[in-house]
Amino acid sequence: MVDSGSKAPDFSLPTDQGEAVKLSTLKGGPVVLYFYPKDDTSGCTQEAKDFSALIEQFETVGAKVFGISPDPVASKAKFRKKHxxxxxxxxxxxxxxxxxxxxxxxxxxxxxxxxxxxxxxxLIDKTGKVAKVWRNVKVPGHVDEVLKAVKALKA
Incomplete structure (x- = not known):
């Protein structure tokens, strides 16, 4: 179980474009990893749209945001393009x-x-430590809460 204050487990995963993202190479700014059950389902689509709507605000404070699920690369590419x-x-x-x-x-x-x-x-800080964890997330209002935490971390 990964909790606040612990070192974030490193990984390398393919993006929807098939390019590898390695967590340990993203140091220098906060990283938001949101885990979701399945591509193109109602709650997961809304969460992805909510993060997408505020992506520029995350990027303005130097944060990178990634959605992670067990679906294959092709499913991710289709999901991202469709929405x-x-x-x-x-x-x-x-x-x-x-x-x-x-x-x-x-x-x-x-x-x-x-x-x-x-x-x-x-929410992972620039040193690779977990700054905050949200479990059993309810989608409405969640992305705003994450953005506030990212801004507080940068302050």
Missing amino acids: ELAVELLADEDKRVSLAYGVWVEKSMYGRKYMGVERATF
Whole structure:
């Protein structure tokens, strides 16, 4: 389980364009990693649109934002294009990053248990430490809250 104050687990994942992003090379500014269950579903689409709508404000304070789910690169590319998303999406197909961050969890729907991604966001400071964690995220208002935390971290 990754908590505030702990070192963020390093990783390298492909973007929706197939280019690798390695967390340890992004030092110098805050990094926001938001984990979401599935491309092109209602809550996940809204969260991606919300981050995209404020991406320039994140970039203005030097923050990089990435959405992560287990969907493959092709799914991410289609999702990003369909909804004209400005936020970069990373494919965690083998779920190792989701496991490392403790967001690959047992879930339950209509009495059926299954494994899936818990909607969660991690704010990582410029030294690679986790500054703040949001778990079991509710989408409405979440991105505004993350932006406030990023601005407070930069202050």
